[in-house]
Amino acid sequence: MARAAGVSQATVSLVMGEKWRGRVSEPTAEAVRSAARELGYRPNLAARNLRLGRTRTALLVVPALTNDFFARVYTGAARAAAEHGVGVVLYPSPEGIGPAPDPFASARDTLDGVIASSMAADALTDIREGGLPLVMLDSDPERPEAAATVNLDIADGMRQVARHLLALGHRHVAHIAADIDSWTFRVRAHALAETLGQGEGTVLRTEPAALDVSAGHRAAERALTGPGPRPTALICDGDVLAAGACKAARRLGLRVPDDVSVTGFDDLPLATALEPELTTVRLPAEAVGEAGLRALVSFLEGRPSATEVLPVELIPRASSAAVAAP
Structure with a gap:
């Protein structure tokens, strides 16, 4: 691949490892990506994750799947996850917004982080045992447990x-x-x-x-x-x-x-x-899921993000009207 792109093996490593920004120019990075596409190159994610100590997997916890809002949050998170090479496991808490038990033998060994939509941080104590980073969606921005918070206005x-x-x-x-x-x-x-x-x-x-x-x-x-x-x-x-x-x-x-x-x-x-x-x-439920996943990835890459607040919009329809005259 280095020969095809006309660069060094070190440059290929930087680009394919997503560590090229600030060290390799954009045209050079694109030349490496183009060579990878032409050669049909696919990184060995298992080997890379083992080397980095990462699972490239996030857990999205929601209170229920019966509400379309949470389904759309997952859709947005999954879309952003695909762009970052991350997998998302959807976990509807058996207790709604109450304490959520760890769905794995050890979440710490299985996950890189947790994204929680409309859940209290203390409801996730069991899942986060061992210090997994937590991104809160539609939740109290003042809670210190969260690595990042994404809220709707x-x-x-x-x-x-x-x-x-x-x-x-x-x-x-x-x-x-x-x-x-x-x-x-x-x-x-x-x-x-x-x-x-x-x-x-x-x-x-x-x-x-x-x-x-x-x-x-x-x-x-x-x-x-x-x-x-x-x-x-x-x-x-x-x-x-x-x-x-x-x-x-x-x-x-x-x-x-x-x-x-x-x-x-x-x-x-x-x-x-x-x-x-x-x-x-x-x-904008899908935008919330996307922003939550991006915030988790940023934190894992050493780029903590501040609280993000997304705007909402009143949609007037026929169910509201002026008060009728007495």
């Missing part, structure tokens, strides 16, 4: 929802809140209360619910039939909860959005399957 997403509804004249609002003690849902609740508090005469009621359609239905029904003025808008912590809220409104003889507006969070395929289509917050 969840607070801004909820602020966008609140401002959207305030602009439509809504002042009696119910929050159908995910009954899960995690950073992302605490941030949503705080941002919602803070933003709605800026509207004159705004009343906010909170109804907790497990993250499923039936629980969303029951929570929305409580909000719509409870004492006091009926909410004109239901703000849901997820599209699945919003689907339940729409169902509750229909069963109470209410029209969405004429009688009550409903918003979600996630922009799952479900959002456009509902009728009317759901106003929700679009989360």
